[in-house]
Amino acid sequence: MNFEFSDEQxxxxxxxxxxxxxxxxxxxxxxxxxxxxxxDKALWKGLAEMGFLGVVxxxxxxxxxxxxxxxxxxxxxxxRALAPVPFSSSVMLATEFLLAAGSDAQKRAWLPxxxxxxxxxTFAYAEKAGAVTPKTIQLSAANNRxxxxxxxxxxxxxxxxxxxxxxxxxxxxxxxxxxxxxxxTRTTLxxxxxxxxxxxxxxxxxxxxxxxxxGEGLRLISEVFDRAAVxxxxxxxxxxxxxxxxxxxxxxxxxxxxxxxxxxxxxxHMLADMYVSATLARSNGCYGAWALSTGAAELPEAxxxxxxxxxxxxQHCAKNNIQVHxxxxxxxxxxxxxFYRRSNLLSVxxxxxxxxxxxxxxxxxxxxxxA
Amino acid sequence: xxFDDTPQEAAFRAEVRAWIDANAPTHLLEGLRSSGFGGLNLxxxxxxxxxxxxxxxxxxxxxxxxxxxxEYGGRGATPIERVIWGxxxxxxxxxxGVFIIGHGMCGPTMMAFAAEEHKRRYLPPLAxxxxxxxxxxxxxxxxxxxxxxxxxxxxASDGSGDWIINGQKIWTSGAxxxxxxxxxxxxxxxxxxxxxxxxxxxxxxSPGIEIRPIKQANGQSGFNExxxxxxxxxxxxxxxxxxxxxxxxxxxxMNERLSIGSGMSTGxxxxxxxxxxxxxxxGLAVDDPAVRSKLATWAVRTTGLKYTGFRxxxxxxxxxxxxxxxxxxxxxxxxxxxEIAMFAEDLQGQAGVISDPDIAAANGRFQAMLMRSPATRVxxxxxxxxxxxxxxxxxxxxxxxxxxxxxPFNMIPTSGRA
Ligand SMILES: Cc1cc2nc3c(=O)[nH]c(=O)nc-3n(C[C@H](O)[C@H](O)[C@H](O)COP(=O)(O)OP(=O)(O)OC[C@H]3O[C@@H](n4cnc5c(N)ncnc54)[C@H](O)[C@@H]3O)c2cc1C
Numbered sequence: 122m123n124f125e126f127s128d129e130q131x132x133x134x135x136x137x138x139x140x141x142x143x144x145x146x147x148x149x150x151x152x153x154x155x156x157x158x159x160x161d162k163a164l165w166k167g168l169a170e171m172g173f174l175g176v177v178x179x180x181x182x183x184x185x186x187x188x189x190x191x192x193x194x195x196x197x198x199x200x201r202a203l204a205p206v207p208f209s210s211s212v213m214l215a216t217e218f219l220l221a222a223g224s225d226a227q228k229r230a231w232l233p234x235x236x237x238x239x240x241x242x243t244f245a246y247a248e249k250a251g252a253v254t255p256k257t258i259q260l261s262a263a264n265n266r267x268x269x270x271x272x273x274x275x276x277x278x279x280x281x282x283x284x285x286x287x288x289x290x291x292x293x294x295x296x297x298x299x300x301x302x303x304x305x306t307r308t309t310l311x312x313x314x315x316x317x318x319x320x321x322x323x324x325x326x327x328x329x330x331x332x333x334x335x336g337e338g339l340r341l342i343s344e345v346f347d348r349a350a351v352x353x354x355x356x357x358x359x360x361x362x363x364x365x366x367x368x369x370x371x372x373x374x375x376x377x378x379x380x381x382x383x384x385x386x387x388x389x390h391m392l393a394d395m396y397v398s399a400t401l402a403r404s405n406g407c408y409g410a411w412a413l414s415t416g417a418a419e420l421p422e423a424x425x426x427x428x429x430x431x432x433x434x435x436q437h438c439a440k441n442n443i444q445v446h447x448x449x450x451x452x453x454x455x456x457x458x459x460f461y462r463r464s465n466l467l468s469v470x471x472x473x474x475x476x477x478x479x480x481x482x483x484x485x486x487x488x489x490x491x492a
Numbered sequence: 493x494x495f496d497d498t499p500q501e502a503a504f505r506a507e508v509r510a511w512i513d514a515n516a517p518t519h520l521l522e523g524l525r526s527s528g529f530g531g532l533n534l535x536x537x538x539x540x541x542x543x544x545x546x547x548x549x550x551x552x553x554x555x556x557x558x559x560x561x562x563e564y565g566g567r568g569a570t571p572i573e574r575v576i577w578g579x580x581x582x583x584x585x586x587x588x589g590v591f592i593i594g595h596g597m598c599g600p601t602m603m604a605f606a607a608e609e610h611k612r613r614y615l616p617p618l619a620x621x622x623x624x625x626x627x628x629x630x631x632x633x634x635x636x637x638x639x640x641x642x643x644x645x646x647x648a649s650d651g652s653g654d655w656i657i658n659g660q661k662i663w664t665s666g667a668x669x670x671x672x673x674x675x676x677x678x679x680x681x682x683x684x685x686x687x688x689x690x691x692x693x694x695x696x697x698s699p700g701i702e703i704r705p706i707k708q709a710n711g712q713s714g715f716n717e718x719x720x721x722x723x724x725x726x727x728x729x730x731x732x733x734x735x736x737x738x739x740x741x742x743x744x745x746m747n748e749r750l751s752i753g754s755g756m757s758t759g760x761x762x763x764x765x766x767x768x769x770x771x772x773x774x775g776l777a778v779d780d781p782a783v784r785s786k787l788a789t790w791a792v793r794t795t796g797l798k799y800t801g802f803r804x805x806x807x808x809x810x811x812x813x814x815x816x817x818x819x820x821x822x823x824x825x826x827x828x829x830x831e832i833a834m835f836a837e838d839l840q841g842q843a844g845v846i847s848d849p850d851i852a853a854a855n856g857r858f859q860a861m862l863m864r865s866p867a868t869r870v871x872x873x874x875x876x877x878x879x880x881x882x883x884x885x886x887x888x889x890x891x892x893x894x895x896x897x898x899x900p901f902n903m904i905p906t907s908g909r910a
Contacts, residue, residue, distance in 0.1 A: 122501065122572055123494050123809075124802040190493055369887050384890040386876075389883035396882055397820055401796030408799045411493045430792040478788030479781055485764065485791065486778055 124407060130194050137198040140171060145202040147456045150316050153205035154459070159279045159309070159318035165206045165238050174212055175236025177220070183233030189348075189414040193355045193406070200359025203463050205316040207241050207276035209356065209470065213349040215242025218284045218295065222333030222341050227297060231282065243280040245271035245298075245322055246342075252476055253286075255293055255339065260324065262287035262296055265331070267304075267324040275470065277320030278309045285329065286338050293338035296329035303327070314462035346471050347424035351409035354431035357467050358406050361399040361434040364442040364460045368392060371446050388445060395438045402427075402434035422488065425481035432467070432474045439464035497576075504573055508555075508580045515549060516584050517542070524583040526855045531712065532586060533849070540624075540669055543587045547621025557595055557619040564603065564611055565619030571808040578755065593665060594618050594625030598674050600747040602693065605731035605740055614672065614693075626670035626696070628661040628718060629741065633906070635663065635870075636877050638676070639685045639738060640896075640904075643720060645677035645692065655692065655730070657700075657723040663871075667703050667716040670696045674744065675725075676737050681902040688901055689737030694725050710863035745873070746814070755801060756825035759832040759861050760794040763787070766854055770839050777839055786835060793828050797821060816885035822868070823878040830865035833858050 126134070144164050153161055168174055176192045178184020185191075192212075199208055216235050219228055219242075234240035247253050248260060248271055260269025267287055274283065277300075285296045300307065304327035307320045333341050369392055372383030382388050409427030412420040439460045443450035450457040468474055497505055520542065523533040532539045550556045551565065558574045560566025569577070578585060588595075599618055602611060617623040634640030643659025657677060667673065673696050680688035696703075700723035705713040732740040767777040767787060774780040778787070800820060808814060836858035837844035846852040847859035869875050883889045896904045 122497065122575075122802070122806075124799065124806040125810075126493060365887075369889070372889060380893070381890055383883075384893065386880070386892065389889050390876070390879040392887055392889065393823075393879035393882040396887060397824060400800055400817070400820055401793060401824070404799035404803055405792055405796045407493065407803065408795060411495055414493065415495075417495075425788075426792050426795050429788050430796055433789070433792070475781075475785055478785045481788045481791060482778065482784040486768065489764070489768065 124411075126190060126194060130190050133191055134194040134198055137171070137173065137195050138201070140167070141198055141202040141204065145204050147203070147459060150203045150205050150459055154314075154316040160207055160276070161205045164204060168204075168206065168208070169236070169238030172236075174208070174238050175216075175232075176212075178216060178232050178236045182228055183236040189351070190410055192352060193410045193413075196352045196355040197359035200356035200463075201363045203316060203360070203459055207243065207279060207318075209317075209349070209353060210243035210276040210280065211235055211241045213352045214244040214345065215280075215282070215284060217345045217348050218242075218244065218332060218341065221345055222295065222337070223297075227330075227332065234281075240281040241276060241279055243274055243276045243283050244345075245274045245277065245283045245285045247271065247273055252473070258286055258288050258293055260285065260287050262289050262294060262329065265296075265329050267296060267298060267327045267329045270321060270323045272321045273310060273312070273319050274322050276318055277322050278307050278318050283322065284332055285324070286342060287329075289335055292336035293342075294335045295332040295338045295341055297332045298324070298327060298329045312466070314466040316459065316462070317466060347421055348413060349471055350424040350428035350477070351406070351413045353467060353470060354402070354406045354409055354427035357431035357435040357464070358399070358402050360460055360463055360467070361395075361402055361431070361438040364435075364438040364457075364464075365392070365395045365399050367457070367460075368395065368438070368442040368445040371449075375447075382445070391441050391445065395441055398434040398437045402430045405430035422481060422484040425477050425484060428471070428477045429474065429481055432477070435464040436468055501572060501576060505576050505580060508577055511553060511555065512580055512584070515553070517546060517587075520587075521583060524586050526849075526857075527583075527586055531860065532589070533855070539587075540590060543590050544621045546584065546587045547591060551616075551620035556621070557599065560599065560603070560615070560619060565616035571805050575805060590624060590666060590669070591618075591621055593627050594623075594670075597627055597744045597747050598625040598672070598693070601674055601691075601731060601740065601744045604743050605691070606693070607728065610693075610728070618672075623671040624666060624669055626664050626666045626673040627744065628664055628667070628673045628675040629744075630663045631660060632662050636874055638741065639689065641676060641678060641689070643675075643677050644681075645679050645690055645725070648724065653727040655725045655727065657692075657694075657720040657725060659720050661718040661720075663706070663715045664703075664718050665715045665871075667696065667718050668705055668713075672696055674731065676741055678901065679734055679737075682900050683735075684898055685896060685901040685904065686738045687735055689741075690734050691731040691737040691740040692725050692729050693731060694723070694729060698723050698725075700724070709866065710860070746816075746818075756797070756821050758790065758794045758797070758825050758828040759836075759858070760787075760790050760828075762854060762857055762861075763790065763832045763836055766836055766839065766858070770853065772839065783839075790828055790832055793824055797824055816881050819873070819878040819881045819886075822872065823875055823882070826865065826868040826875065829861055829868060833862035833865055837862060 144167055149161055172185045173195050175184030176187050177189060180186040219231055231240060235242055248257055280300055283298050283300055285298050286293055287296050304325040306323040310319045310321055312319045372388050373381055375382045405427045409423045412423035443457045443461055446455060446457050449455050523535060527533045534542055547556060554567050557566040558569035558577050562568050602615060618625055629638055631641045633642050645655045645657050648654040648656050672693060674693045676689055676691050678688055679690040700721045702719040704717045706715055706717060707713055767783060770777050772780045777783045804814060840853055847856050849856040852859055884891055
């Protein structure tokens with residue numbers, strides 16, 4: 122037994138951290154948050170050149186052909202840096218859908234471009250507020266044409282293609298849609314975290330090709346979401362760690378009543394609790410990473426465990442980071458809100474915390490019954 | 493990252509399993525499995541005798557205190573082998589409860605500070621469970637503030653070099669069945685409090701020791717008051733230098749947090765099981781989304797602790813020394829166990845008040861857990877002290893302001909109301 126990342130994986134993390142410290146300081150995040158650009162194109166290109174967009178894509182499709190542990194460490198670094206790029210949509214979802222269900226032609230068409238960063242992919246799922254269930258998916262597909270609308274699609278305004286969950290009679294199927302095609306209209310949405318772009322996408326008789334077998338949509342979504350859940354957990358773990366560090370550093374610096382605020386127990390204990398959440402999340406993340414990288418049968422429950430724990434930790438750390446910073450924490454100039462925004466954005470990516478909690482217990486139950 | 497046993501680990505596991513299958517007291521298994529928190533269900537048999545029997549058997553075959561060196565009664569096993577042993581020992585591990593303080597805290601302290609001849613004399617019978625040890629630290633004047641202790645050790649007036657002990661300890665678990673104990677005392681009240689303490693080990697049957705059991709809030713009597721009246725200890729039983737008691741005690745306390753905190757139960761598997769059998773107003777509890785949400789939080793805390801332990805173990809195998817970050821185990825498990833016990837009572841409704849193991853759901857384990865868990869949040873460092881440790885020693889925040897730090901011990905005020 123060994124429960125640590127290897128030296129090579131740690132080196133990869135260091136390399137990514139150095140690169141991001143240089144190319145993605147918080148001024149770069151703010152440039153996207155405040156400016157007209159939907160994402161940091163130079164950073165995206167740079168990440169592609171480092172090979173980070175194609176870590177798990179097989180070499181024959183232009184990727185590095187490495188494993189998921191490598192991808193986890195990259196996700197963590199991107200989370201720490203709040204990288205304003207469509208990594209989660211393109212790498213954690215679109216790539217995974219293609220790997221899970223794409224035909225050879227589809228893989229050839231898109232994977233090399235995803236790996237090189239020349240194409241961005243995303244997944245279009247929700248249609249209105251509330252949990253997405255088979256009933257709420259009303260966008261319909263017939264004769265490879267889509268009609269309906271998707272909302273709050275991450276990177277929906279910048280993606281070149283989307284994997285779309287569509288109703289086909291009584292079942293749900295997946296389609297691959299070129300978003301520059303006729304009949305597709307995209308509207309950028311105002312969100313709580315403009316450093317990551319979201320859009321509404323309307324489909325009016327838009328041309329689409331099936332991805333995977335008809336009626337297999339829900340199974341594929343569940344499978345890909347489990348994989349993305351582990352990767353997102355690492356993104357959240359990176360954010361949780363960074364906010365804990367920010368709060369700790371500020372607590373050492375800021376004086377009140379003639380002493381550093383970090384000497385008040387109320388602050389010390391708040392930070393200790395943040396450390397506990399972040400530590401539990403990292404340990405659960407390792408469990409998920411192990412299951413993902415080895416294809417273990419426990420992946421469904423490991424993924425839900427990692428996801429619930431990481432969502433709780435990042436939200437907990439990001440909100441208390443503001444509390445530790447006092448009034449400064451509520452200024453635009455301090456970075457606290459950037460993390461607060463991102464923590465609350467990621468908490469509903471791939472389904473909400475309460476849904477994942479529910480999923481986790483269902484899965485534990487299924488396993489207990491089977492045992 | 494790899495969960496699977498290496499070939500050596502697998503071979504070791506097979507050896508352990510074969511030995512346990514052939515030697516474990518299988519007739520106790522069912523009782524041990526259904527044992528509550530804070531008590532063993534052994535059908536009236538004396539738990540100390542049964543525990544000693546099992547420990548002795550393990551020791552004879554080389555399975556006691558696996559990570560200790562062989563010459564002191566251990567096996568010289570790796571940290572991972574120790575975990576494998578624990579996994580395979582399973583419910584029989586509950587028979588080790590009375591030895592936890594001796595093996596987890598007194599043993600390591602002896603190993604670090606006792607004279608060689610004493611290590612050879614005392615450690616093997618401690619490992620084999622022939623002699624039980626206790627920890628005489630807390631006093632009425634100071635548990636968290638251990639350095640506030642007042643039990644005095646003074647040189648004997650007969651010039652023998654012996655020490656004469658007078659004072660009182662409190663909350664001493666197992667003092668009533670212990671053979672030896674480690675004792676921290678004050679040897680110099682005229683210097684600031686952390687500087688004037690000295691550690692010893694002593695025979696609990698020494699003349700002048702009086703042990704009075706304390707009835708606990710849960711009705712049991714696991715801990716005691718221990719009074720010392722002119723108890724004599726030879727100087728050779730001093731652990732560390734005179735005045736170095738604080739430093740020695742830190743070794744004990746760090747080992748305490750390691751051994752109490754690691755692998756601690758939160759009660760989650762028991763609760764999950766209950767939820768699969770009990771009804772709420774919305775049907776089976778486990779099908780109720782409100783219940784699920786709570787369960788999920790406790791589930792991820794439980795697995796999070798388990799894998800935090802695995803990560804610590806990997807670091808240990810690499811040769812890293814376990815540090816203050818191990819405080820997390822008890823800090824998470826204690827409050828979680830209490831929350832779980834309260835929720836389990838809530839699920840049982842009116843019948844949740846029944847504690848009789850023959851009638852109550854899950855053999856009354858949740859009621860026992862409910863009544864035991866407040867102690868978990870206090871013993872071996874309260875939740876608040878553990879948070880201080882994490883804040884100061886892991887995160888590097890400033891120490892609490894100590895008004896008594898540089899004051900000679902005998903000048904420190906003793907009543908908050910003065
Ligand atoms: C079941 C059980 C078994 C035990 N077994 C043993 C044993 O075998 N040997 C032994 O020596 N002791 C033993 N103890 C004693 C235990 O270590 C002490 O009870 C514990 O350290 C707390 O000390 P105290 O009781 O004096 O509480 P206090 O220190 O008086 O604490 C009271 C409250 O004040 C808080 N507090 C105190 N100081 C601070 C601070 N600096 N910052 C913030 N909050 C603070 C505490 O967190 C707590 O909430 C046992 C206790 C229990 C419950």
